[in-house]
Amino acid sequence: xxxxxxxxxxxxxxxxxxxxxxxxxxxxxxxxxxxxxxxxxxxxxxxxxxxxxxxxxxxxxxxxxxxxxxxxxxxxxxxxxxxxxxxxxxxxxxxxxxxxxxxxxxxxxxxxxxxxxxxxxxxxxxxxxxxxxxxxxxxxxxxxxxxxxxxxxxxxxxxxxxxxxxxxxxxxxxxxxxxxxxxxxxxxxxxxxxxxxxxxxxxxxxxxxxxxxxxxxxxxxxxxxxxxxxxxxxxxxxxxxxxxxxxxxxxxxxxxxxxxxxxxxxxxxxxxxxxxxxxxxxxxxxxxxxxxxxxxxxxxxxxxxxxxxxxxxxxxxxxxxxxxxxxxxxxxxxxxxxxxxxxxxxxxxxxxxxxxxxxxxxxxxxxxxxxxxxxxxxxxxxxxxxxxxxxxxxxxxxxxxxxxxxxxxxxxxxxxxxxxxxxxxxxxxxxxxxxxxxxxxxxxxxxxxxxxxx
Numbered sequence: 001x002x003x004x005x006x007x008x009x010x011x012x013x014x015x016x017x018x019x020x021x022x023x024x025x026x027x028x029x030x031x032x033x034x035x036x037x038x039x040x041x042x043x044x045x046x047x048x049x050x051x052x053x054x055x056x057x058x059x060x061x062x063x064x065x066x067x068x069x070x071x072x073x074x075x076x077x078x079x080x081x082x083x084x085x086x087x088x089x090x091x092x093x094x095x096x097x098x099x100x101x102x103x104x105x106x107x108x109x110x111x112x113x114x115x116x117x118x119x120x121x122x123x124x125x126x127x128x129x130x131x132x133x134x135x136x137x138x139x140x141x142x143x144x145x146x147x148x149x150x151x152x153x154x155x156x157x158x159x160x161x162x163x164x165x166x167x168x169x170x171x172x173x174x175x176x177x178x179x180x181x182x183x184x185x186x187x188x189x190x191x192x193x194x195x196x197x198x199x200x201x202x203x204x205x206x207x208x209x210x211x212x213x214x215x216x217x218x219x220x221x222x223x224x225x226x227x228x229x230x231x232x233x234x235x236x237x238x239x240x241x242x243x244x245x246x247x248x249x250x251x252x253x254x255x256x257x258x259x260x261x262x263x264x265x266x267x268x269x270x271x272x273x274x275x276x277x278x279x280x281x282x283x284x285x286x287x288x289x290x291x292x293x294x295x296x297x298x299x300x301x302x303x304x305x306x307x308x309x310x311x312x313x314x315x316x317x318x319x320x321x322x323x324x325x326x327x328x329x330x331x332x333x334x335x336x337x338x339x340x341x342x343x344x345x346x347x348x349x350x351x352x353x354x355x356x357x358x359x360x361x362x363x364x365x366x367x368x369x370x371x372x373x374x375x376x377x378x379x380x381x382x383x384x385x386x387x388x389x390x391x392x393x394x395x396x397x398x399x400x401x402x403x404x405x406x407x408x409x410x411x412x413x414x415x416x417x418x419x420x421x422x423x424x425x426x427x428x429x430x431x432x433x434x435x436x437x438x439x440x441x442x443x444x445x446x447x448x449x450x451x452x453x454x
Contacts (some may be wrong), residue, residue: 008034009042017058028069040066054441089115090123094224097146098139105146121150125200125246140245140287144250147200166205169197174228174403182231188239195242203246203253210257229254230274237281245286254280270399272307275300276320283327291332298327310353318353321346322366329373337378344373354397364399367392368412375419383424390419401447410445413438 012027012034028035047062093112097105109116128143173190180186191198193327214222232369233254236247255278262270279300285293301324306315325346331339347366354362371392377385393416400409417438423431 002209005038006042008405010046012039013043013046013062017061035069040069041382043069051342090120091127093120094124094127094143098142109146109150110184116150121147121201124150126243128200137287137289144200144287148204153421163205166197166202167209168211169194170202170206173232174225177232177235180223182228182235184235184238187235188241191236191239192241197412198236198239198242198250199246199293200249203250206250207253207257211260214261222261223363226258227270230258230270230277233258233281234277237284248281248285252278252285255281268307269313272304272313272316275304275308276308276316276323278378279304279323279327283323283330289311289396294327294331298324298331301327315351315359318362322354322369325350325366329369329376340373340377343380344370344377347373360399361405364396364408367396368400368408371396371412371419375415375422386419386423387425390416390423393419406445406448410442413445414426414442417442 032042043066044060047066048061050056050058075145091107093115096108100108125148126142128140128147145330173187175302176187176190196222206229210225213225228293233251234285236254237251239247255274258274259265259271259278262274264271279297282293282297282300285297304320305317307313309318310317325343326345328343347370350366351363353359356363371389374385374389374392393412396412397416400412402409417435420431420435420438
């Protein structure tokens with residue numbers, strides 16, 4: 001690395017450190033010629049220097065950003081491997097589609113029919129995922145909108161080896177899920193070994209195969225297949241490797257396909273459970289408009305409550321009440337103050353069932369959630385809201401112990417520190433001292449979690 005290049009890296013890192021939160025990837029996109037492994041190395045070196053100087057905020061920011069860039073570069077390498085066929089032509093066609101006038105996409109695709117194959121669809125999906133990761137949601141949605149119908153149309157073409165590979169993988173996944181009763185320790189190694197297949201095309205293969213299978217086999221076999229599908233969807237939704245946006249899309253497709261079989265009248269419990277799972281996936285969804293995704297998730301939770309009645313399914317009812325509380329807390333559509341009041345109502349409803357003596361960790365989780373809501377609450381007296389938040393966080397810490405649930409304990413300590421920092425009542429200096437104590441306690445756990453050998 002020459003001196004001029006190093007100066008450019010340092011200037012870019014300074015710009016990233018000083019930019020408003022959320023604009024980092026906009027700046028990186030404008031400086032793509034500098035985004036490489038050497039930039040990551042310089043970031044990590046500066047992070048080490050910052051840590052030695054006690055600048056923990058700078059250290060954490062740079063390390064987190066470096067980790068994200070590593071993931072993006074790894075994905076890009078997989079997508080544009082020099083050994084794959086016609087990668088440049090695929091990319092040129094995608095660029096043409098993204099820059100063409102609205103409505104011209106179909107004609108451009110017709111003019112390049114020789115490039116429309118399975119690998120092109122996979123490349124489309126992977127580029128869409130990368131766009132979502134850097135905040136370009138509209139571009140991601142645009143490419144997903146092109147990839148989905150193309151993938152659906154592929155089943156009309158003669159079977160090719162890549163498609164068969166996906167079908168073989170799908171069969172192995174469902175068998176492994178079934179044989180292990182959805183055991184993550186058994187299924188996740190299989191997924192980790194096939195990250196290249198966890199994409200939009202796989203979701204389409206899954207959808208088509210399950211629908212066709214359910215129509216042809218005996219009801220008992222069909223039911224078993226759909227149960228395995230739901231269990232797999234739960235696992236892929238929680239899977240930490242690969243592309244998070246695409247993992248969620250696979251889970252969403254899985255739940256939606258399952259709901260075409262699990263109708264409410266015949267399978268009420270399965271229907272409600274799948275609605276709740278679909279709600280969770282939609283609330284987490286990365287692709288699409290986040291406000292609409294949240295509202296769709298809320299609708300799924302409310303549908304689940306048509307079956308999950310308090311008297312007949314108390315635990316499921318409480319779980320869904322808690323999910324609704326969290327969804328309304330983060331809701332973007334509607335009036336913010338009203339959404340927060342609704343969230344509080346749902347959390348307190350859940351506490352009717354989640355009592356500390358019977359469900360200590362669920363109780364603590366809702367106390368933590370209430371602390372978050374009261375910190376943000378618009379209605380009521382600000383000083384009183386902050387006192388309730390502090391009481392809620394401290395209540396959660398009565399259950400959360402650092403040696404048992406270190407991440408939850410540290411997270412609660414950190415948010416309690418924020419609450420003390422914003423506290424209106426009491427002595428200001430004492431509140432700030434308590435805030436610092438909470439931050440230090442949380443950072444000690446985070447440091448041990450990051451460096452377990454210490």
